[in-house]
Amino acid sequence: MGNTVGIVGGGAAGMMAAIAAARGGAKVTLLEGNDRLGKKILSTGNGKCNLGNERLGIEDYYTGCPDLLEKLLGQFGTADTISFFQGIGLMVKSRNGYLYPACEQAAAVLDVLRYEVRAAGVEVATDFKAESIRLGRRARQFNVQGREGGRSFDRVILACGGKAVPKTGSDGSGYRLAEGLGHSLVPTVPALVQLRCREDCLKAVAGVRADAELSVCWQGKCISRERGELQLTEYGISGIPVFQLSRTVNYILLGKNPGEAGRGGEGDASLRHPDNATDQTAAGGCASARRGEKRRQGNKPKEPGREVEVVIDFLPDYTDSDFAAMCAGRRLLQGQRTVEEFFTGMLHKKLMTLFIKLAGLKATESVGEADERKLAKVFALCRHWSVHVVGSNPYDSAQVCAGGVPLDEVTEELESRLVPGLYFAGELLDVDGRCGGYNLQWAWCSGFIAGCGAAGCREKRISRV
DSSP states (O other), rough: OOOOOEOOOHHHHHHHHHHHHHHHTTTTEEEOSSSSGGGGGGGGGGGGGEEEEOOOOOOOOGSHHHHHHHHHHHHHHHHHHHHHHHHTTOEEETTTTEEEETTTTEEEEEEEHHHHHHHTEEEEEETTOOOEEEEOOOOTEEEEEEEEEEEEEEEEEOOOOOOSGGGTOOSHHHHHHHHTTTTTEEEEEEEEOOOEEEEGGGGGGHHHEEEEEEEEEETTTEEEEEEEEEEEESSSSEEEHHHHHHHHHHHHHHHOOOOHHHHHGGGGOOOOOTTTTTOOHHHHHBBBBOTTTTOOOOOOOEEETOOOOEESSSSSTTTHHHHHHHHHHHTOOOOTTTTTHTTSSSSSSHHHHHHHHHHTTTTSSBBSSHHHHHHHHHHHHHOOOOEEEEEEOGGOOEEEEEEEEEEEGGGGGGGSSTTTEEEOOGBBBBBOOOOOTTTHHHHHHHHHHHHHHHOSSSSSOOOOO
């Protein structure tokens, strides 16, 4: 009989680790704190489970050790994910490079994993919440303690997630277990999450969706930029481009260097400022939120008053010269139109109404008699509207948790460099990806590598042994 392997956490990474270890000849026990396995999988990809991406690269991830991560991703990539799931009965399809189950049901992904866990002979112990892990007297023996008693194993894999969506079991307990065994932690923040802004004028445009380019500005520089469908809410900004930027913003709010928080190369981008923008502060500003207003609390800045500027361009397809020509062309429409009529048709009506107000104009006044500088300010706001982020929604709204156990504390087998026989997989490690299936790909990849390592497999095989 091979090693006895205990896996703490029955999510995506934990189930993959259990299958890989069992196929490698280990006697595996999967310890899950919930009453059933894989709860978080059901909510991924809006219930459709975006389980990977054909365009997989190191640039799609954040970590403190990109060289090691690149080697790890090379051990189990997108083709391996497709092969593995097809091998356990799931039909997989690609939609613009994004991988989904053909039936577009996250429940199908969970079901085939559960069936394979059972077929591989893995013992599953649900409602087992690991509270501590102690090293036994015998060499390389681990005692996992829970409320109902303890279990002993030759090897242990920690795959119990980070802090995102704690109702599914990712409550941060894995970090405490790792620290109890001597590991350090990169500070954690919510990632792929909505951002909260101080402007109360956002209430006037809540519900608006628009294609836009968003730039994170810090100390006079654009350090990160994303484009996609922006969603405006009464408390701030949401949508895929916001999710992609949220990690970087949250680390700045935590007081971390944005150069360390972001991916390489993003800090060199520069903002585009329309030639006719007069006062950037006036163009981007609106009244701050009322202090007495009650709002749902999320991630708060570490330092009082710290905030991050996000500049929104609602016309990202226009070059500066094209935009200037468009503005000049609209001047020919002046005639007897009101300001409201003059700007109708440029952006969503709620946005134009707000920008007219922020510029100090009245919607009913004649555009021919309006202040030219104020008209220019309305145009400028369409390309350069600044909002100021003061926090994010909390972990229960985040798709993933950034930070965790540093990669330089594990080997290429994901074995602890501090405690031989201890392995890590999934979100518990300091690796998080962009939207698009990258975080689940990391779960499959890290679970597979840790499972094979704990079982002592010399040759990693995806197919059934």
